[in-house]
Amino acid sequence: MTASSRGRSARPHEPLIAGMTPGERAALAADLLAANLLGTIEAAFTQAAPERVGASAAPSGRPPAEDLS
Numbered sequence: 001m002t003a004s005s006r007g008r009s010a011r012p013h014e015p016l017i018a019g020m021t022p023g024e025r026a027a028l029a030a031d032l033l034a035a036n037l038l039g040t041i042e043a044a045f046t047q048a049a050p051e052r053v054g055a056s057a058a059p060s061g062r063p064p065a066e067d068l069s
Helices: 014-018 022-048
Strands: none
Touching: none
């Protein structure tokens, strides 16, 4: 069953994806998943503690912790 036979219009990216190797499709899927996951995590942190968002980029005035390894 094609996309048009299900009542949806053809997607312009389908020829691009069809021309990809399975490895390229897997890499694209992994990149999209990672971007989506990062966005979800950032949104969760922003909702949980909006006043802390971006705080790690600001200097704290304290010296960095010593590496004990």
